[in-house]
Amino acid sequence: MSESLGIVTIDTGFQRPIFDAAYLVVDNGRGAFIDCGTQHSIPALLAALPAQGLTPADIDWLILTHVHLDHAGGAGALMRQLPNARLVVHPRGAPHMIDPARLVAGATAVYGAEEMARSYGEIVPIAAERVVIARDGHIVPLGGRPLLCVDTPGHARHHLCVWDERSRSWFTGDTFGLSYREFDSARGPFILPTSSPVQFEPEPLKASIRTLLASDPEAMYLTHYGRVGDVQRLGAELIEQIDAMVRIGQAQAADGERHARLSEALRALYTERALAHGSPLSEAQIHAALAVDIELNAQGLGVWLDRQTERSVSTADATG
Template sequence: MFVDPSIHTIDTAFQREDFDAAYLVVENGRAAFIDCGTGLAVPAMLAALTRAGLSPDAVDWLILTHVHLDHAGGAGLLMQQLPDARLLVHPRGAPHMVDPARLIAGATEVYGEAEIARSYGPVLPVAAERVVIAEDGHRVDLAGRSLLCLHTPGHARHHLCVWDERSRAWFTGDTFGLSYRELDSARGAFIVPTSSPVQFEPDALKQSIARMLAHAPQAMFLTHYGRVGDVAKLAADLVEQIDAMVEIGRQCDARPDRHRCLVAALTALYLERAQAHGCPLDDAAVTQVLAMDIELNAQGLACWLDRDRR
């Protein structure tokens, strides 16, 4: 498997190892970060620059796939350390980077105040003059290397993915799901969609996946976690599961114990698929790896069901 040496995977150490990645792309001595993790990840981001033989003034861009705090919470603090960088973000996400108050409030509603303080660190604003809006089809020129930003809703309406023609790979944020390395088997990577609150839209998500596939990618760089190949198979797996999750949502919607029903049904779905995939962990261990994502997917399905009903 060819791994492009100009792309550096950074473990942001959010929650646990090998869970939350950011990326450093280097071209002709210039650099772009794609996502940045939380405020607690800033030392890891700067250390990645050092390992690449670069200083902070070599960074031209911080590109955010979306502004959920595990991807973008550290943007304001990191930008303070990058004197020449600009921040590139979807039009819907830009206001939250300039004034993150609503972003913090929304995350606090989902995770709770104590968890925000423990896991996310400071969430600081970015000066408006340093923020660049990425409309659909926006191109970044990184020292002659073209990075194409396409809007990819489905997980979030303010989501974009970044196409790197040089490596023929996408930086996918959460649009191409979650794939944890401890669930890999002889069949390759195991993948799960993410419907976490609050803007899951199944049809839009499937359309976004199809849009990425149209570029015939050789690899995907996921936030959760790392590089995966065998893209066509994983895309088919995601679409099958999105449809199954929609059916689960419909079946559980009228239940008085809807959330418990959603959690149980999602757990059963993922365990069945993990067993068929030959995942090396037993059911209890697979459930432990996916526990937070199952909970968030259940919450996201509930948000979608309630919104769809309105």
């Protein structure tokens, strides 16, 4: 757990240490959590309160950047522990928090019931009257510290990022990519984009990154993992890699073993960049640390390619 400017970084414990963060923002004796991890993360979040002079009743808000389960799986169970809190969520994400049945069914189909229980725990619905829908530009009042919610599609269409003027920082969820601390070098943090297995939208994602950078922020608070500075460099590197991912996808579009080829090419891209960055990890360690993310990015890239093909066919049919 780390703390600065009224912002506490909490390791949710999801999967491994220093992998998945939630944040506690504090002002004038009131608090807001931004993202929450899974049901298994709740003890860590509640344990962060006493050091800030807070109790669960002092938490006014739980703000979700998006509803993927490593960010939001514990939201319903956590809200049961926060008697005065309301949930703030993107309009596209709100229905899944009120009735998580489709979210649970989709994740169970991917991971299986046993893994769902092990990694995520119970997904609890949230009463509609406790849910606040945050459209683009919505302001969450936290004491005297307004938190601005901005629509940031690309990683997911139900994604928002949160601007904190006090720290001149964004809470970025997955929009500003992944930066694991073990990759840090003398050059600072290393970063790469992240896709969900069902969605990769490169142009909206690049536009969202540019939106974040336009505020000239001091720092980004990533879910994976923690605070990073040097944001203009990192943003440029993210956009470079998104473009590289598109080129990789286009090169493998017709390959009969497309997924394996995409995974291999992404592994090579990220390894080359990590080593050039001066990462202290060996190639084998880089591959191990990024194995899950390479798989997810390859899946997302494949979905994007399929949708590009569908659009081309639809256009041809319409004009033919």
